[in-house]
Amino acid sequence: MTASHEPHSAHELEDLLRARRGRIRLCGSGSRQDRLPPPGDAAVVRLARLDAIHRLEPGDLTCSVGAGLRRDVLDEALHRVGLELPCAGGGTIGGLFAHDAVGASTAGGAQPRSLLLGLEGMLANGTRFRAGAQVVKSVAGFDVHKLLVGSNGRLFVAVQMHLRLRPRPRAEAWFRRDGLEAAAACAQFAALRALAVPPAELHLQRTGSQCVVAGRFAGRASFVAERLRRLALPEAEPWRTLHLEPDGSGEVLAGIVLPSRVPELLAALPALPFLLRGGGRFELATASPAASDAALGALAALGAHACVARGEPARRGRGTTLDPGAERLLAGLKRALDPDDTFV
Amino acid sequence: MQALERDLCRLLGAQRVVYEPDALLAWECDGFTVHRSRPRAVVLPDSTAEVQAIVRLLHAADVPFVPRGAGTCLSGGPTAAATTVVIDLSRMRRVLRIAVEDLFAVVQPGVVNLDLTAAVRHLGLHYAPDPSSQSVCTIGGNLAENSGGPHCFKYGMTQDHVLSALVVLPDGELARLGCEAGSRPPHALDLPALFCGSEGTFAIATEITVRLCRDQESVRTLLFAFASMSAACRTVSDVVAAGLVPAALEILDQATIRAVEASVYRAGYPPEAAAVLLVELDGPDFVTAEEAAEVRACGERHAALRIEEAVEPQERARLWKGRKGAFGAMGRLATDLYVLDGVVPRTRLEEALERIAAIGRRHGVVPNNVFHAGDGNLHPNISFDGRCPDQTARTIAAGHEILQLCVDLGGSITGEHGVGSEKLDHIGMMFSPADLDVMARVRAVFDPDGRCNPGKALPSRAGCAEVAKWPQMVARVLGVEDGA
Numbered sequence: 001m002t003a004s005h006e007p008h009s010a011h012e013l014e015d016l017l018r019a020r021r022g023r024i025r026l027c028g029s030g031s032r033q034d035r036l037p038p039p040g041d042a043a044v045v046r047l048a049r050l051d052a053i054h055r056l057e058p059g060d061l062t063c064s065v066g067a068g069l070r071r072d073v074l075d076e077a078l079h080r081v082g083l084e085l086p087c088a089g090g091g092t093i094g095g096l097f098a099h100d101a102v103g104a105s106t107a108g109g110a111q112p113r114s115l116l117l118g119l120e121g122m123l124a125n126g127t128r129f130r131a132g133a134q135v136v137k138s139v140a141g142f143d144v145h146k147l148l149v150g151s152n153g154r155l156f157v158a159v160q161m162h163l164r165l166r167p168r169p170r171a172e173a174w175f176r177r178d179g180l181e182a183a184a185a186c187a188q189f190a191a192l193r194a195l196a197v198p199p200a201e202l203h204l205q206r207t208g209s210q211c212v213v214a215g216r217f218a219g220r221a222s223f224v225a226e227r228l229r230r231l232a233l234p235e236a237e238p239w240r241t242l243h244l245e246p247d248g249s250g251e252v253l254a255g256i257v258l259p260s261r262v263p264e265l266l267a268a269l270p271a272l273p274f275l276l277r278g279g280g281r282f283e284l285a286t287a288s289p290a291a292s293d294a295a296l297g298a299l300a301a302l303g304a305h306a307c308v309a310r311g312e313p314a315r316r317g318r319g320t321t322l323d324p325g326a327e328r329l330l331a332g333l334k335r336a337l338d339p340d341d342t343f344v
Numbered sequence: 345m346q347a348l349e350r351d352l353c354r355l356l357g358a359q360r361v362v363y364e365p366d367a368l369l370a371w372e373c374d375g376f377t378v379h380r381s382r383p384r385a386v387v388l389p390d391s392t393a394e395v396q397a398i399v400r401l402l403h404a405a406d407v408p409f410v411p412r413g414a415g416t417c418l419s420g421g422p423t424a425a426a427t428t429v430v431i432d433l434s435r436m437r438r439v440l441r442i443a444v445e446d447l448f449a450v451v452q453p454g455v456v457n458l459d460l461t462a463a464v465r466h467l468g469l470h471y472a473p474d475p476s477s478q479s480v481c482t483i484g485g486n487l488a489e490n491s492g493g494p495h496c497f498k499y500g501m502t503q504d505h506v507l508s509a510l511v512v513l514p515d516g517e518l519a520r521l522g523c524e525a526g527s528r529p530p531h532a533l534d535l536p537a538l539f540c541g542s543e544g545t546f547a548i549a550t551e552i553t554v555r556l557c558r559d560q561e562s563v564r565t566l567l568f569a570f571a572s573m574s575a576a577c578r579t580v581s582d583v584v585a586a587g588l589v590p591a592a593l594e595i596l597d598q599a600t601i602r603a604v605e606a607s608v609y610r611a612g613y614p615p616e617a618a619a620v621l622l623v624e625l626d627g628p629d630f631v632t633a634e635e636a637a638e639v640r641a642c643g644e645r646h647a648a649l650r651i652e653e654a655v656e657p658q659e660r661a662r663l664w665k666g667r668k669g670a671f672g673a674m675g676r677l678a679t680d681l682y683v684l685d686g687v688v689p690r691t692r693l694e695e696a697l698e699r700i701a702a703i704g705r706r707h708g709v710v711p712n713n714v715f716h717a718g719d720g721n722l723h724p725n726i727s728f729d730g731r732c733p734d735q736t737a738r739t740i741a742a743g744h745e746i747l748q749l750c751v752d753l754g755g756s757i758t759g760e761h762g763v764g765s766e767k768l769d770h771i772g773m774m775f776s777p778a779d780l781d782v783m784a785r786v787r788a789v790f791d792p793d794g795r796c797n798p799g800k801a802l803p804s805r806a807g808c809a810e811v812a813k814w815p816q817m818v819a820r821v822l823g824v825e826d827g828a
């Protein structure tokens with residue numbers, strides 16, 4: 001049975017890492033573990049107890065939180081002071097950034113990397129380090145903290161994170177158009193993205209041959225009302241679907257594509273369930289590993305990047321070919337920050 | 345001429361290699377004029393292939409190099425030691441591609457910031473990061489410094505606008521960081537974010553993909569004049585507390601207002617005001633009108649002496665002229681200008697400004713302030729005569745204390761100008777040896793031999809860094825340190 005640890009403090013975590021021999025799988029709330037390769041014999045270190053809100057400064061639009069803090073708990077605290085963390089995703093805050101599954105919500109929207117101002121981290125040998133700052137602007141030192149985004153816990157532990165916040169919009173309204181043909185849905189999606197002030201969130205989903213375009217306008221009440229009226233968009237319930245579920249022996253690919261290539265993508269991979277967010281990140285459900293491999297080829301031809309997000313454990317993370325120079329740097333960063341390959 | 349210079353001439357032609365000592369004067373320093381040093385040579389490539397060939401030659405000869413854009417950096421970033429070759433990218437100034445629907449442009453690194461906006465203006469687009477030096481500085485320099493500007497409060501820094509970069513690594517190999525669709529393929533780390541702000545110490549960017557923003561239907565610029573700096577800062581607090589996110593929130597103090605008004609950057613700011621606040625709002629016309637009314641009410645609550653509102657581009661440009669020209673105007677007051685760049689939590693601006701004035705008094709210098717109030721990013725400017733060692737020493741000592749103050753208040757030693765060579769002695773105020781060691785490890789992944797802009801951004805023995813005592817630093821800067 002794999003060992004499991006749940007440190008209550010940074011000190012406990014440090015002691016644990018210093019004493020520990022062997023591999024480690026970092027885990028927040030565990031909500032994304034089914035998207036990572038299996039931990040094998042690695043000890044699981046759960047960070048959910050590092051869940052303090054250390055600092056919340058509404059006037060500065062910043063806060064510092066333990067990486068194990070749950071998103072919904074942070075949201076509640078922020079709502080009380082009229083603020084929000086303007087990016088989608090649940091689980092723990094550390095997990096949200098380390099996995100970065102959904103990217104920006106809309107054209108030009110905040111990416112998780114823009115919201116992470118700094119962190120206090122720990123290397124696999126227990127060495128503590130800081131990067132970035134608590135303030136909204138700092139270019140001192142290299143931005144090692146940005147390496148948390150997409151690292152899936154394989155480089156270092158984020159212990160405390162400094163985040164940039166935004167005032168909560170005074171009003172918001174969701175809209176939704178159902179039953180669209182792919183071409184009409186793409187045109188609607190592109191038109192909404194092209195607005196000088198696009199919706200704060202934008203989604204396109206294809207199920208079978210039908211598509212839905214949904215989104216959320218946010219801002220002043222007068223602006224939100226004017227947008228729905230002028231664009232003749234029907235108001236709707238909030239959109240909840242951030243991920244696709246694999247079907248039977250099927251897989252889910254997660255990727256990123258240029259919006260202008262979406263019509264070609266839908267045509268090249270007809271009938272596959274597809275979910276796209278306004279920032280360009282998408283998920284695509286395939287019927288089998290072989291279908292995934294074929295889809296990865298088609299996606300690469302469209303200049304998109306994607307990888308297996310859910311499916312057979314051994315296949316998770318397999319994806320389109322990256323630039324060889326970038327591959328070399330990625331491998332170098334892993335060696336530099338986790339030389340013993342402790343974090344899996 | 346030495347063998348290396350001969351090889352470089354063979355590669356580029358003699359016109360694009362500079363090695364005569366007098367001709368090298370133009371590359372002797374950047375905007376941080378306290379550090380001066382002539383490089384061994386300067387090369388002016390036109391393409392990625394040429395940069396690669398140059399870097400391979402330098403790699404084979406084990407010669408360090410420094411990438412350089414327009415040289416407007418304010419922290420000594422592109423200033424090169426006598427043994428070092430400068431790779432000047434200012435000839436690589438082509439906009440390679442504009443993708444309107446996907447909202448990005450691919451540019452060479454020497455493209456001037458404002459020229460990019462000029463190239464896409466007819467499409468109703470612009471490039472958002474707007475350092476005050478934007479009519480001169482390059483996108484490559486902006487990327488390397490992670491530059492900001494007045495509109496960062498809403499639109500973010502350069503890092504928030506960079507999607508991808510093609511870089512020449514110090515061994516001459518190429519790497520494409522990120523992807524056009526959104527900076528990070530799902531199975532990769534965010535390499536463009538890491539590269540941004542690396543101050544030319546990782547690699548040379550030769551092609552940069554940046555996000556473009558759509559022009560807004562309406563832009564309103566409001567100018568408030570106040571009888572006290574405190575009233576200006578409190579107005580900013582009220583605007584933020586109201587949940588408004590203006591595109592820009594900028595403050596100039598009285599000395600800066602007067603310097604501006606006495607210069608070619610004259611903007612009609614009232615010289616009797618203790619502070620001027622510029623607020624810019626953008627969005628649909630009816631929205632900016634509603635927001636302007638709210639912002640006005642904030643200013644009125646703090647007894648603004650004067651409020652002006654401009655919507656027409658010409659009028660707005662006039663209001664901005666003073667702010668954008670503030671450094672230039674201050675630069676006319678003495679032979680040298682030390683532009684500081686500390687950050688404090690925005691809610692501590694007032695306290696910080698009072699304590700900065702006290703530091704100035706103690707050292708017999710006058711820090712004048714122009715700053716990004718929304719971000720808490722201060723630019724205390726100290727005019728001094730660099731020919732006078734005593735004035736220089738007092739200026740640097742005051743600067744050192746001001747940066748320590750920023751850190752003590754929970755802020756940073758630099759918000760947008762970088763560490764360069766200027767703040768090597770300050771970085772230990774923010775980071776421990778362990779922190780710096782982690783950063784050094786990351787740098788070594790790109791540049792294991794330390795030949796790319798050596799001696800910048802991180803102390804060379806990062807693990808042993810400590811906060812230098814200011815007299816040591818002054819000695820180093822003045823070149824009277826042991827062995828200098």
Ligand SMILES: Cc1cc2nc3c(=O)[nH]c(=O)nc-3n(C[C@H](O)[C@H](O)[C@H](O)COP(=O)(O)OP(=O)(O)OC[C@H]3O[C@@H](n4cnc5c(N)ncnc54)[C@H](O)[C@@H]3O)c2cc1C
Binds near residue numbers: 480482484672761797
């Ligand atoms: C009057 C004035 C106003 C300013 N206002 C602002 C402001 O509002 N906000 C702000 O952030 N800054 C400001 N600056 C600072 C400066 O303009 C910025 O740092 C700018 O980004 C530097 O660009 P550059 O082309 O001049 O780069 P340089 O000064 O030539 O170089 C800067 C650094 O970038 C590296 N570099 C350059 N090109 C490349 C490349 N292609 N690849 C890798 N590394 C490279 C260099 O090695 C160096 O370390 C101001 C400066 C002045 C003089």
